[in-house]
Amino acid sequence: MNPEQSDADAVKRALEQNGLNSGVADLRVHIARGMENGWRVRLVSDSLAGLSDVERRNLLLSGLEGQVEAAELLTSAEEEWYGPPPREVEGALPVWSDALGQSSNLPLLFASDLDEDIVSPAVVTFYSLRGGVGRTTALAAAARILASRGRRVLCIDMDFEAPGLHHLMRLTEPSPGQGVLPLLLALERGDEVDIRDHVQRVSEAEELYCLPSGRLGADYAQRLRLLEPENWYVEESNPLHALFDLASVSSIQPELILVDSRTGISPISAPLLFDISDLAVVCFFPHPQAQLGTELLVQSLLAARTRRSDGVRTISPEPRFLVSPVPPGPSAGRVRERALTWIDSWLAKAADRRSLDVGALQADELTHSVSYSPDMAFKDFMEVSPAVDESYGPVVDWLEQLLPQSSSQGTVRLSGKREALRELNFSRGQAEVHENLLDDFVKTRVAIQASDSQYPLVIGRKGTGKTAVFRWLLDRPGGDPPVVVMCPHTFRNRFPWVLGVEGFAAVDDALIARGAGWSRFWACYTALATFLALPRRPETTPPLRFKIDVDDFVQPGHTDELFVVETVIKMMEDAQAGLLAARWLRDLDKSLPAPRFLLFDGLDTGFGNDVASRNRRTEAVAGLFTFLTEAETRLENLSFKVLLRLDIWQQLQFENKSHLFGRYVQLRWRDQADYFKTVLKQAVRSRAFQAILTDIGIASDVDAWRTEEVFQAWNVLIGERMKGAKTTFTRNWVWNRLADGQGDHSPRTLSQLFATAVEWEMVERGSYDQSVIRPRALVPSLEQVSAEAVGALHEEFPELKAMVDALEVVGRTPLVPGDIEAVNPNALEQLELALEVGLIAVHEGTQEEVRRFRVPDLYRHALGMTRRGQA
Known part of the structure; x- marks a missing residue:
């Protein structure tokens, strides 16, 4: 038995003893918690007939004056006029005086944690301690987006002191007697009402409805004075519960009820937040004036027990945070970061109340920020637009998570x-x-563009699917196969003329010795690879000046990397090798009955990974594009198709690079x-x-x-x-x-x-x-995928080792450049590459002036890095 129940039993025994001492027979005692620190009692006995109220109190309440908050001392006949006795309430009441002083050690469970779906409608309250943070705008925007997605939504304006939601919905003023306020008072009186008489439909095309507060005027102000939300929880009938029950069973059948709550510590906001809501969207701006109050609010939410509790598990209202309005410019990042820091510290206090199955609360997963927009701030009414969807779409995603x-x-x-x-x-x-892969290849718009001959270049970051495109172009059914000039190492058994690390090193030495450029090599090599890939025809034999014995190509084992390198070096000895090779390639082109690609892949890793090899690659690939821009316009059937990593392309400098603008496809999964x-x-x-x-x-x-x-x-x-x-x-x-x-x-x-x-x-x-x-299953699986992603990064970018090692030592994200420097100053030299390949990202500041970096989850887990606020 809890202490509170013990106190109630003691008061009841004292009341019964007073009745015996006073000769009041057959005393019936009913006791319930009061709204402050006392008790509400009803004492019924026909022995009280003929006694005044003062006489009754003197007889029955002697010695209990400080403990009894309100008393009804009645005969059985009088009780019929009073109606039901005060309702007994267990635990804390959803009023500010109880909520702000409450704490809980019970497991913290939200409606969205449950494996089973909750019964619709889900109730969401939009609340702010202070005004001017876009609370009503956020609700109206979310409602509009939800309706556009086919959801049935009822909005209820319970900002009684400053109603206005219906204006944002472009609705007319409610008629006298229409609205939430008169509806609640009617329910309090026990009247039969139809909620549909008070609801306005926002659009005939969508299932979006609005229940306004009421029509402003002298009558409205008088009604507002009669509203006593705190008493609803000690009376037998709760009009607030009745209101939401009516909405649930009405023909409107909302999936979601969005409530606009009064700002601050108002009597109506407490039951909305701590009793009615499945989810509370707390709107705030991280000004120091809002810090303490919002922290207390969050602790109260996490300690509250909602109406949806089933008696077995305690379900709390689930907090979400909308930071608004975030100012434009460089201060935006600081505002967001301050908000996240605050929220993380608030949530950390409930960390031990969350089970491993549902995981810890993390600020960045529960928070969304909305930038200040004059257009949004001065909107007369809310409608869906790309800007609205971009700003408030994430809020709508939160709400839809509550739906079945x-x-x-x-x-x-x-x-x-x-x-x-x-x-x-x-x-x-x-x-x-x-x-x-051919069966699994997804024919996206970008993939189809990548297969188009008008785009000679396909670029993409590591892992975005360049080699998948290569394989699709190589082996797709129908049409003639491409001419493979370069390919990944895995395919070199199929195309033995493809060069590797040692082959390119030998070519580089030969070019240096002759004072020649890489474009000459590519002309000779491409023509030779095309000749080797195509059927032999008299008109496509090599130029005599190259002194190539065609019979050598048919000798077993001759067409390997060494043979190709020696042949290309021999070709380059001619002073006009580039022109001769270009003519040979045109002859090969004319011999084709149908178009084919000249396919180049594997350039990323084909040159090696040490510093000298990467420098060689940069010069070689620049030479390839010089050759490409000169040769492509003279070819009728052969079309260049080069697949290249984005960071390599961005580093290249060559004449006429601008000629490829608009003629390349970037592989991005958007x-x-x-x-x-x-x-x-x-x-x-x-x-x-x-x-x-x-x-x-x-x-x-x-x-x-x-x-x-x-x-x-x-x-x-x-x-x-x-x-x-x-x-x-x-x-x-x-x-x-x-x-x-x-x-x-x-x-x-x-x-x-x-x-x-x-x-x-x-x-x-x-x-x-x-x-x-x-x-x-995704949570533990991500850990392993993260390890594989870091392993792939090591393999493809070994020069990032110092950076990766430093991040492991730092162990926390976000981080400042000084954190990396403190571990290994040399690692800072790799910041640009780490940003380019996506190992880190700018968290706060700009690319030119970074204040803080973050490590994405894809790599964070394998690096053993925790997020801010986690142990």
Whole structure:
């Protein structure tokens, strides 16, 4: 028995003893918590008939005057007029006096942590301690975006002292007697009401509704004085609960109810935040004046127990933070960083209340910032636009996480799940060794452009799919194969004339000895490689001046790297070698009956990784483009296609580089649906998984899927939402964590993530039936993918070793340049490259003046780095 209950029992016994001492027979005692520190009691006995109220109090409350806050001393006949007695309340009341002094050691659980979906509607309160932070604007924007996504939304304006939500919705003034305020008072009186009489529809085209506060005027002010939210929690009937229950069962059937709460410590805001809400969007600007108050608010939210509690598990209102309005310019980063630092410190106090299954609370996962916009600040009404969606779309994502799983997803039969798991086979390796790459290749708009002859150059950062494009162009069905001039090492058995590290070093020595440039080499080498790749024809024999014996090419084992290097060096001895080779290439071009590509890949690593090799590569590739720009206009059937890493392209300096502007394709995965198709194409090779998709009406042709079908299939594979602190859609969680510091995504890491997740799920073997792989498999799988990503970085950029080692020692992100310098000053020389390849990113400041860096999750885990605020 808790102390509070003991106190109640003691007061009850004292009241009963007073009745016995006073001769009051058959005394019936009802006791409930008061609104302050006392008790509300009702004492009923017909022995009180004929006594005044003062006489009754003297008889029954003797010695309890300081403990009884309110007393009803009645006969049974009088009780009929009073209605039900005060309601007994367990625990703290959702009022500010209780909330601000409350703490909790109970496990901290949110509605979005639950494996099962919560019953709609989900309730979200937008709140701020101070005005001027865009609270109502944020609610109106979120409501508009939700409605545009097909959601049924009811907005309730409970900012009674300064109503105005209906203006932002472009609605007319409510009629007299219409609105939340008169509705609550009617419910308090016990009147029969229809909430639809008070609701306005915002648009006939969308399921968006608004319940305004009421019509301003003398009558409104008088009604506002009658509102006593704190008393609702000690009365038998709670009009606030009744209001939300009416909304839930009405024909409106909202999926989400968005509440605009009064600013500050107002009586109505406490029950909205601590009792009604599943999620509270706390809007604030990190000014020192707001720090203490917002901290107390957060602690109160984390200690509160919502109305949705089931009596077994305590469910708290889930906090989200909207930092607004962030000023433009260099101070923006400092404002955001200060807010995140504050929030991290507030959340850290509840760290030990979160289970490992749901994870710790992290500020950057619960916070969104909105930059100041004059257009937004002075809007007369809210409507959806690209700017609004960009600013408030992340807020809408928070709200949608509370909604039930997509009905089209259904459940996955356990037998089908186990069979699908056995059949799923995701590639762990690079595109060079991906067995089913032709089947799995995603024909995105950029990939199709990369296959177009009008784009001679395809560039991309490490892992974005350049070699996948190479393999697609090389082995795709239909048409004549390309002429492979350069390729990754894995394919050199198929194309023995392709040079490697030693071959290029020998060529470099020969060029230096002759005072010749790399463009001459490329002319000779490209013509020779084309000759070797094409069928022999009399009109395509080498120029006599090259003194090449064609019979040598047919000798067993002759066409290898050494033979090719010697042949090319011999060709370059002629003073006009470049012109002769260009003419030979044109002859080869004319002999072709149909167009083909001259394909160059493997330039990134084909020269080696030491400093001398990288310098050689820079000069050689610049020479290649010099040759390309001179030769391409004279070729009719042969088209250049060079696949090159972006950082190499950016370092190149050569004449007429501008001639390639607008004529190259950059491989970037900017569309989630396209990116996820790279694993879904692998998944549909499983007949069991394909059967599950067929059951929900999704065909097996992944390339033909619409975006919504991609996300449906994704949900079947890995689930719609993460759980716990990482309450986000799985697709957003994966998208954000597999991005490097430049925001680029690698299909390889996505495939590795799912290969690891399948292994995890096979071991787990639980009864989870909402997806083939449960979402939480992604968390431990990311750790392994991070290790593989760092390993690939070491292999491709060994010069970053000092930087990687320094980051491991620093052990925390974000970090300042001085942190790296303190470990190894030489590592700072690699900052530019580390930024370029996405190992780090600018966290605060500009590219020219960086104040702080961050390490993306893709690399952070393997480097053993924690985020700010974590232990």
